[in-house]
Amino acid sequence: MKDIYIEGDEIRDEKAPAGPVAERWDKRRFSAKLVNPANRRKLSVIIVGTGLAGASAAATLGEAGYNVTSFCYQDSPRRAHSIAAQGGINAAKNYRNDGDSIYRLFYDTVKGGDFRSRESNVYRLSQVSVEIIDQCVAQGVPFAREYGGLLDNRSFGGVQVSRTFYARGQTGQQLLIGAYQALERQVQAGTVEMNTRHEMLELIVVDGRARGIVARDMVTGEIETHFADAVVLSSGGYGNVFYLSTNAMGCNVTATWRAHRKGAHFANPCYTQIHPTCIPVSGDYQSKLTLMSESLRNDGRIWVPKEAGDERDPRRIPEDERDYYLERIYPSFGNLVPRDIASRAAKNVCDEGRGVGPGGLGVYLDFADAIKRMGRPAVEAKYGNLFDMYQRITGENPYELPMRIYPAVHYTMGGLWVDYDLQSSIPGLFVTGEANFSDHGANRLGASALMQGLADGYFVLPNTINDYLAAGPFENVDESTPEAEEAAEAVRARIDKLLSINGDRTVDSFHKELGHIMWDYCGMERSEEGLRKAVERIRELREEFWQNVRVLGENEELNQSLEKAGRVADFFELAELMCIDALHRRESCGGHFRAESQTEDGEALRHDDEFAYVAAWEFGGTGEPPVLHKELLEYEYVEMKQRSYK
Amino acid sequence: MANSTLTKQRSEALGSTVALKSAMAVTGVILVLFLIAHMYGNLNVFAGRQAFDNYSHHLRELGEPMLPHGGFLWIMRVVLLASVLIHIYAAVVLWRRAGRARPVRYQVTKRVQRSYSSYTMRYGGIGIALFAVFHVLHLTTNTIHPGGPSDSPYERMVSGFQPEFWYVTLFYVAAVLAVGFHLRHGIWSALTTLGANRQSRQRSLNIIATVIAAGLTIGFLLTPLSVTFGLVG
Amino acid sequence: MNITLRVWRQKGPDDKGRMVTYKVEDVSEDMSFLEMLDVLNEKLILEGEEPVAFDHDCREGICGACGVVIDGEAHGPETTTTCQLHMRSFSDGDTITVEPWRAKAFPVIKDLVVDRGSFDRIIQAGGYVSAPTGTAPDAHAMPVPKADADRAFDAATCIGCGACVAACPNASGMLFTAAKVTHLGMLPQGQPEREARVVQMVNQHDEEDFGGCTNIGECAAVCPKGIPLDTISQLNRDLLGSLTSSQSE
């Protein structure tokens, strides 16, 4: 094992105060140094990303009077992938008076994360969740309301309380538009400079501090250097390493990976969440997968034929020849078991050859009973838009035929390691939202990512970054600073290389192949042997990529193949680290299931004695093994137990 | 702190596209009202020469002695002229603006839902304008007199629409149809512009527009056609 | 099925551009329109020709990045986004003409990619509620009648794709502007700045060289989110109200 990574010394989070968990955030806000409003104008912050995490931070820091420069690769900040979130956002408001509380949200999140997240962070997240809803409503976010005019709530992802706020099937969109409007307001006020169609390709570190970025203007191809007193990465998740995922086509790891190569630790890269209710692949031209809200599992029943290879029209398969496997295996939770469990169960039945639809990669999600019970109008009212979406994509009518669903990569719990202040292992580099290793441990609960992104951006970062900036402004740097020149040069060299190879395979063909490797060996079920094979295959494929990829056109124009090529190149390196992380973690926890570590009836088996830590990886140098730093996790409030949904 | 809140610059908005089309709507409505009155007047033709000439004469005496002879008519003319000019001005500004807003045309275009009326607003309008000029020269100033000059408006009209002058009638018919189309979209558009449109009302607004437009068209057509086909005179 | 594509190719903002014809063989009807373009691009790259550039990101019909005019219709024959249009809406042997959004306010950057920054600037002009972070009262402090909340929501679903502009014979951005004015104008939170908002947004709309609206209604007919036409009437109402109201500058 030690052949592929080196074990370094342990690290710990220095910033979280000791004492009662409920008081830590207050304590930290008090102990953090403040910046006098008059000085803020002199302090500059670069924020990469305009999703919930980035836009909320830019708006809030701009408002506070800092000098903010924002970046996104889309043509408008409003298009960040947060826009795609459907289900909702959690908050411990207890508006339903159903026994919810900050403590319960905290408890559910730590347990849901399979005891691989920090108590201090999760507790703060739960505390702040309450303010998020207030803030969004004040901005004019049109959450669903009841006839009384008050906000509606639903229960989400199998939790017992109704704490999820939602806006039809478009919660992410409405939240993001709120943050986007706040951001644009600051652009108008002159406190935020927005750079759209700009892709960050390198981090600039000067005397150990993050001082700027190298970005490519995606329209002119110009390689620009931007400088600031602090850099914030809010660049989202890296699910696209699997090629097919529910992420947007442009989602990438470049921003965080480049920072990692410059010294930022990458934590728990192997923790990926696979969402059970997505529309299955229909052919090899497939470019992305579409998620359908989990809420479908509230009334739909999931089944496959008992017989392998049963080709009959589902409507003609009699009840006693159907296997409602979730209801069978998990009688108490049935179709509402957590995502990771539902996903793996689907994989298992398909591996047994009982899957349905093209390639046998799908299971039925059947509303026949629901329609009988509630009547079609009720079902339409509740799920109409989802059914329409399904029909538009598959061409099948889900009121007649049961839907076909299959798991798909959806979210990455891993990300850059950060302390309680959201500061990475590089001073002055902060990371928020899905891009950091976040508060979700090994598995994220539904409706918690939106909460975390906005918590980080509106409330946490603006109260911690000042502790760092108080020491600024730092001494002046510009494009002539050696480190900056070097970074820009490296970027140019890389681009020239990609354009000069002119081999005979397209970028997409490499990306697809990489995706297959990751899905097969680092997907829902991982094994020592598989992962080792994967590492080999990835290295070979990377080799070939750098010799045989074909990227046409030049740099000085809008060049989408060039953009993709750069992203895929970084995915190769990330993919390898993911496999190494998965390989070293010889336990099953949350989204990470190791075949070697399961109970006799096939359930995930954690090894808290050995693995109750965050795996923070340090870049070992190109071609060199990465260095593992463990951050041990202690649980003072929530007692560690194995999850059971039987 | 950057807590700028919104402040409005009203002066700029007074020249905005929305203000322009509101002007177009208001003047449009004035013109419509005139046409309704005008149509009513024209229908007097069925009451015979006396009635029609009296009506025409009466127009000029209206408001006396407060107003001098013909005073009311002149006020009306001023209002009309102003409206048409404002209306045309706004139309032309918006038209040119639309041209500039799409410098490169589509290779393929397709009407998804737009009506023929909305499609012909602009050229139709020009047609109407040209007609109006001819029309005034013909029946008001009588500078043009197909059927020979006359002091009696009734005479002018009846002689003007005689079968041998079928082309005059034809021209009028064309013009009136143009007006009909123009108003089919115009009235709906005016109501929307002035803020009357609601999802729930969309249908009724369209019906109102259609009814008024059709009513005016038929009403106007009756006079020249009945003359040409010898029902009158 | 086999498709013939006539696609607008334009190397850069200054190139004058032209239509180029391509053949795409064995297209599956389950492909999305963009996946069909992917297939074309893979083929072009292998033949050594630069792929067709088009904007897209979520491919779920929610980010608003995608959008081309297909056979003269913005987003094509179905009322949905281009990424959610599937090839089953076409038939074997069809010739499909693909053009970028055409408007002065949306200059072409390359091929089918246009710059929609003008929309962002309209929002900057006033498409927001001034609510500094942390100053918010409890979310339940201000109940909103469901009817208003629903109408606000219908307007808030705008994804900023620009199809309304592309389809409008006047190249007007009024439906987009009206959607935001209506979204915020229907909510209590939006009232204090309501008058200023509509004035500032309309001024900006005009400054961006969009055409004026003359109530033609193509915009609402192609809008993938079904933003209702009467939002424009509401914008007019608000603007006229604001112009005549006593509230000072």
Ligand SMILES: Cc1cc2nc3c(=O)[nH]c(=O)nc-3n(C[C@H](O)[C@H](O)[C@H](O)COP(=O)(O)OP(=O)(O)OC[C@H]3O[C@@H](n4cnc5c(N)ncnc54)[C@H](O)[C@@H]3O)c2cc1C
């Ligand atoms: C389909 C779907 C449904 C979901 N539903 C839910 C839900 O119901 N509830 C929930 O809580 N969570 C949900 N999630 C998860 C949640 O939406 C995301 O985790 C969250 O929105 C991430 O926000 P973010 O701001 O961190 O990143 P993003 O919103 O992804 O923003 C990333 C930003 O970084 C920019 N960027 C990235 N790389 C670069 C670069 N190299 N240079 C410059 N800019 C860059 C992008 O332009 C973008 O602006 C869902 C996710 C998906 C995919």
Ligand code: HEM
């Ligand atoms: C086709 C049927 C029409 C007939 C028979 C008709 C008849 C007349 C007559 C007889 C007059 C002279 C009245 C007088 O001087 O006392 C007149 C004036 C006028 N008509 Fe018409 N008209 C018709 C249609 C229209 C239309 C469609 C328009 C508008 C587009 C119009 C606009 C005018 C105007 C502007 C005047 C001058 C009013 C004035 O300044 O005195 N008419 N018309």
Ligand code: HEM
């Ligand atoms: C003389 C030349 C004319 C031109 C060039 C013209 C042009 C136009 C155009 C382009 C519109 C559409 C603008 C919009 O919908 O906002 C319009 C609207 C209208 N026109 Fe005219 N028109 C002319 C004459 C008339 C006349 C004579 C009448 C009356 C009979 C009239 C009545 C209207 C009305 C009611 C509208 C609706 C206003 C609105 O749309 O808000 N127009 N006109």
Ligand code: SF4
């Ligand atoms: S109004 Fe409709 S068409 Fe116009 S930008 Fe918004 S969603 Fe697109």
Ligand code: F3S
């Ligand atoms: S199509 Fe154009 S004219 Fe107005 S109603 Fe729509 S913006």
Ligand code: FES
């Ligand atoms: S790609 Fe996002 S809406 Fe089409």
